[in-house]
Amino acid sequence: MKNYYVNKQAQSNGDHEVHTEDCRYLPNLSNRKALDKHGNCKSAVTEAKKTYTQSNGCKTCSLDCHTS
Known part of the structure; x- marks a missing residue:
């Protein structure tokens, strides 16, 4: 298991990675x-969406959850 973090600053498309x-x-x-x-990453993104509804996995470290 790893520690996961969500970026408080949204990307240009509105995603919080x-x-x-x-x-x-x-x-x-x-x-x-x-x-x-x-x-x-799936459970981490679910947790992130409780704060930032538009959350997405990082293309580098959470590719399975990267959707945009």
């Missing part, structure tokens, strides 16, 4: 919200 703890695109501390540990 979900990242793993070891992602090269993990946002700075001030721009991320912790989602706790998850076994996969």
Whole structure:
């Protein structure tokens, strides 16, 4: 299980990207919200959507959940 984080700043398309703890695109501390540990990106994105309804997996670290 890995720690997941959601970017507080939306991308240009409105998505808030979900990242793993070891992602090269993990946002700075001030721009991320912790989602706790998850076994996969799907449960992490579900958790992120409780705060940011337009959440999406990072293309690099959460490809299975990257939809746009």
